[in-house]
Amino acid sequence: MVRQAIALSPAPVENLKVAINPEYPEQSIMIGENLSTKGKKAICEVLEANMDVFAWKPTDMTGVPRALAEHKMGIKENTLPVRQKKQGQAPEKSKFIMEKVQKLVEAGIMREVTYHSWISNPVLVKKHDRDWRMCVDFTYLNKACPKDCYPLPEINWKIESLCGYPI
Incomplete structure (x- = not known):
């Protein structure tokens, strides 16, 4: 008896666009649709409470000492x-x-x-x-430039390592 392997492609992840800063409605973040309503609300609340850490325009990025x-x-x-x-x-x-x-x-x-x-x-x-x-x-x-002996880890690996943890 021959068994065939069926490759299932994962369903595409839909994203929800959310404008956090009312002064810059064209700048938005993407939140995964598969999150619960409570999770989406929690993420938006955290982002809104920390709006001052985001650079909304190029002049917001100054202030870091050159050194x-x-x-x-x-x-x-x-x-x-x-x-x-x-x-x-x-x-x-x-x-x-x-x-x-x-x-x-x-x-x-x-x-x-x-x-x-x-x-x-x-x-x-x-x-x-x-x-x-x-x-x-x-x-x-x-x-x-010489190759880096200790390169930064792949961002995907870091994100996947967070799976299963709450916000």
Whole structure:
């Protein structure tokens, strides 16, 4: 008698979008639909009580001392800096990039540098809601850095290790 294994794919997890801060209704969090009403309410209450720890706009992210937040990259010896050639963007993408960069400069997160040793291009990636996310192509910089002997654990492993525990 031959037994066939039937692979069942898990049902897709539905998420509930919740706007926590009434001043920024377009910024929302996702809560799993499979939570009980009591669980959803508890999560929302915790988030609302701690709204001050979230950065709602780029200027909210300042205030961390540079010595605490600044990171020095370990670059392999004898590695020459790579200056990527500027990639052209469509006018609407270029405008979006300039607006994002300007916000980060005004917030003090980025600053203008006159003589750069490494240059990387911005890259626009479509988000699930059809909006754009600005990223930076650090391919060559990553290649110049030594591999980490003790990398951070996979975030999925950390989240799965919390399964079965209450909020």
